[in-house]
Amino acid sequence: MFGPPGSGKGTQAKKVAASQGLVHISTGEILRSAIERKTPLGVLAQQYMDKGELVPDEDVQQMLANAVDRYIAEGARGFIFDGFPRTLDQAGFLDQMMKERGSEIQYLIFLDVDHDELVKRLLLRGKTEGRSDDTLEVIENRLEVYKKTTLPVIEHYKKQGKFYPVNGVGTIEEVNARICAILRKS
Numbered sequence: 343m344f345g346p347p348g349s350g351k352g353t354q355a356k357k358v359a360a361s362q363g364l365v366h367i368s369t370g371e372i373l374r375s376a377i378e379r380k381t382p383l384g385v386l387a388q389q390y391m392d393k394g395e396l397v398p399d400e401d402v403q404q405m406l407a408n409a410v411d412r413y414i415a416e417g418a419r420g421f422i423f424d425g426f427p428r429t430l431d432q433a434g435f436l437d438q439m440m441k442e443r444g445s446e447i448q449y450l451i452f453l454d455v456d457h458d459e460l461v462k463r464l465l466l467r468g469k470t471e472g473r474s475d476d477t478l479e480v481i482e483n484r485l486e487v488y489k490k491t492t493l494p495v496i497e498h499y500k501k502q503g504k505f506y507p508v509n510g511v512g513t514i515e516e517v518n519a520r521i522c523a524i525l526r527k528s
């Protein structure tokens with residue numbers, strides 16, 4: 343599940359995971375939990391997340407591979423990744439990791455939402471959920487980082503014929519229906 347901060351990745355990824363019997367892995371959620379538990383990774387990650395920067399590739403990649411292998415050991419049959427990959431290096435890592443495990447990415451679902459709507463949603467989330475990175479200054483930086491570093495990931499999966507854009511503006515149910523239509527068709 344791919345898209346800018348505030349596009350609804352987490353919400354939609356959870357719904358798809360539940361309906362398709364997939365394991366939902368959110369790198370943002372794992373990092374926030376590490377911060378709460380004050381693990382070494384959490385202490386490191388917080389410095390980046392507070393500023394709206396990306397946590398270094400190597401750390402996030404290691405963390406993701408650990409999570410995937412733990413779920414596979416528990417019998418997971420498929421995954422939906424939310425917030426990963428966020429750089430071209432992470433995309434290359436993910437492809438290689440899946441290949442080594444006899445699988446591959448099937449869809450990159452891109453939730454398309456315009457800049458003003460994103461800022462509006464993130465400011466609202468900052469108020470209701472109290473996420474420390476949902477303040478105007480940090481939001482603008484996250485959107486910048488997204489444009490510069492994360493958007494090129496789209497091209498990577500376009501070349502593989504796996505790019506599926508979805509209009510991310512609408513109710514949660516409307517957007518979910520658009521995603522389900524793609525999963526049904528292909």
Ligand code: ADP
Pocket residue numbers: 346347348351369370371373390391394395396397398399402424425426427428432475484
């Ligand atoms: P959002 O998409 O709204 O920014 P996330 O929970 O996906 O929310 O991510 C929150 C923060 O966690 C990011 O701004 C970044 O600092 C860090 N993060 C999450 N996933 C990654 C990743 N794949 N690589 C590097 N940093 C990440």
